[in-house]
Amino acid sequence: MGSVRNILFIMCDQLRWDYLSCTGHPSLDTPNIDRLARMGVRFDRAFVQSPVCGPSRACYYTGRTAFSHGATWNFVPLPIGELTIGDYLAPKGVRVAVAGKTHFRSDVDGMARLGLTRDTEIGLKIVEGGFEPWERDDGEHPDPIVSPTLPYNAYLRAHGYDSVNPWNDFANAAEGPNGEILSGWQMRNASLPARVKEEHSETAYITNRAMDFIRSAGAAPWLMHLSYIKPHWPYMAPAPYHAIYKKSQMPPRNADASEKINPHPVYAAFMQMDAASTFARDEVRETVGPAYMGLIKQIDDHVGRVLDMLEEKGLMQNTMIVFTSDHGDYLGDHWLGEKELFHEASVRVPLIIYDPDSAADPTRGTFCDKLVEAIDLAPTFMEWHGMQPAYHRLEGRSLLPVLRGEDMSDWRDFVFSELDYSFYRARLTLERKPRDCRIYMVRNQRWKYIHYTGYRPQLFDLQEDPRELRDLGESTEHAQVRETMRTKLFERLLARRNRVTVPDDVVEERTNKVRQKGIIIGEW
């Protein structure tokens, strides 16, 4: 392979780990993503750092946990001092661009303090989280907040979708028998086709834009973040994808009536939220499920288009390809909708990495059951570009040695995730202050421990209870397990990377060296 190295970083939004054929879905067929898995490694146990779009993505992009970087929820800007993969790779000549969603909120107060505006090159980079906004589109454009200059809307209008906000009125709406608009915001409509042709839908459009980028990028190295908005709600697929799957092809609801008996107070509060109480009804999940599957099927087809193009252009030899998601979707499991909490449906994601280097040949088509975190990608990208990952800031670990089959016997033995639920109605239900709404998960191969500020913990035995139906948070016989897992959480917090302004090798150089500056300590 040549010296130019590219990265295609594909992310879906709200794609559960188990809704691909290669991760075991019984009826969903995703041959193109499966093809990628055959070319690379499928990481079977990959977890996001926070099961909500904004903080999860900020962790992927910074390589740091939300505990460290501080973008704890969707509305919470990433502090200006935090670096992203763009900051790391751009100085190496890599063009880091996005087509689709980043959910990045810029630190406008931090920018004002430092006199920065988005009119400057540096300011724009900060505003866009280090990505060149080749086609930034966060994908939620209801009328009250839609930008009048949204490119996708201009595109739709140019293709005959006549509306002020065709995103809302066509791409995410269906039509009733009398021509009335049926909004994708209402899940009752999820079985209907969107009012756009498939080739004009968001997934097709964003794929096209990523392909435009790749075509135009030339010989300079790039990282293209192809970041799909789907299968995130509004759950509305264009024809024919709206009708490919039937409700019978959905795995049964993973829930048990016993979960509602004496539930953990925070879990109980989440079960009271709209998405949960709606998804508790069978007709809802049976209506939404097939649309969700159709949206995934559509993504798979478009991933196939991209893979075909990379092959045609000879780029398969020098392009690392990553496929993952920012979090899952309960789809009614555990009597919940949406994501946020820490059951596998929410916190576990698919992760496939194709490394074209011949050193990775031995692992092609294998799966890896190591515990992997979203923050492992940033150092993987750096190492792939021949850089020493900035481990004084980065809190994950490069997966490159795993991809190349090296001995990784010292791999981590637990993963970490967290949530700041202060913005949710659950906080009001529970009458808590914004600062007291923290949840932390640590999970190893057997146990999942969930720590709540102000409440008892939860514990699940993933070996005896893989469906996570029995909360052992109050089980006296599991007190020692909880204590062990709590200690792991404690150690994880203690090890937070905070000395971000001085790398370890500089510490090594400067250790015990003040005397060279003429500063003489302790001499008689």
Next chain:
Amino acid sequence: MGSVRNILFIMCDQLRWDYLSCTGHPSLDTPNIDRLARMGVRFDRAFVQSPVCGPSRACYYTGRTAFSHGATWNFVPLPIGELTIGDYLAPKGVRVAVAGKTHFRSDVDGMARLGLTRDTEIGLKIVEGGFEPWERDDGEHPDPIVSPTLPYNAYLRAHGYDSVNPWNDFANAAEGPNGEILSGWQMRNASLPARVKEEHSETAYITNRAMDFIRSAGAAPWLMHLSYIKPHWPYMAPAPYHAIYKKSQMPPRNADASEKINPHPVYAAFMQMDAASTFARDEVRETVGPAYMGLIKQIDDHVGRVLDMLEEKGLMQNTMIVFTSDHGDYLGDHWLGEKELFHEASVRVPLIIYDPDSAADPTRGTFCDKLVEAIDLAPTFMEWHGMQPAYHRLEGRSLLPVLRGEDMSDWRDFVFSELDYSFYRARLTLERKPRDCRIYMVRNQRWKYIHYTGYRPQLFDLQEDPRELRDLGESTEHAQVRETMRTKLFERLLARRNRVTVPDDVVEERTNKVRQKGIIIGEW
């Protein structure tokens, strides 16, 4: 009092909590600092966030722990996104200036990333940690690193001290019987007078410069950080202060031979460092002690000059005055020199606050035994200026209600401090990596628990063993106490303020409000 409010924030460097007459020193007489204590409140149990200059000061200035802000040691820049008291007070029209030391290291990489240079107003503010460098002087100017434009050196030369570096050759050197220069860097010379007249010494000069500032400040509100370099080493006092105290006036060494038996490994490594092994000799502490006391006595006299001036100018009625230190000095206690570790000699500091407001009249001349932390000052300053302290970032708590005698029954029940010892020779002795050199202390009114990454903890019973001579870190009967204290540390880490870009009231406003943006979640 008028609407203009000033703050005089006096800090000594390396002044132990117990080396003032008002804090119980048996022979040191500090009538001016005592006078301040009679006007205000003396906080008897005040602790620094890290017993080393750089990180301790960064905590005072940011109101955040080093665990959070990341300036973990002297050479470690404060990340550019961290705000300091200058950032908070300047927008209120307060001129925030320093005369003396801040030990602030600016984040040059962070500035370069954002295109900032010190030539601009914003850049200079970042470089100086939010302080106007009225007379920035960090006080360590040995020949290899002295700035050719150091104002204090120009001042000394103008007063006839003829040398390239009169700081080194006059202010911090003595003279032998044959006119030879005897360096202050050698502690054997600490009993001799410095080669400068008292009125030209560092303490006098920095006081003059602070007084110049106050005189010239006019009617606009200010915060003057009068930040003395002394009694920090080089331990060299000008006449007559070098000879005021005798070795017999020093309290006896607080140490016991038993401390050297099976000591904690990190403590053992620190006992092997130069300052410790030198201070282990009686002649060293008996030579240094009187000089150290003389330097404090000199500071006290100069604090008296400033108080007199404030009185003369009628500024006592609208100026809050704080007197404290950045950490202590072992002076041979526990067989250690310098500071760094967590015995009271190192981590505990004097703290006196005078609040001119009549609301504070009931507490004048009292002492307060609440557990107070260095990070409490930043919110105190904000509240004193009528601002709501930015508690989504600030990790301390305003002392203003304490100063005003309000009910504070919900005050914290433990204090927190920490050290990154990666730059010390101790790290090499212990063969550890830079990332694994973390120590955390939690102390309540009775117990002091010290957590070491990779080692057993230490525990001291301050009630039964106030001199901290018996390490209960391995005592089986104290296992439950250690567990309780460890939980306090865990809770402290969990509560780190990381959502720095969104205040709590904005979270309150936005809770459960996405629907107002047209984003409809969970609707059938």
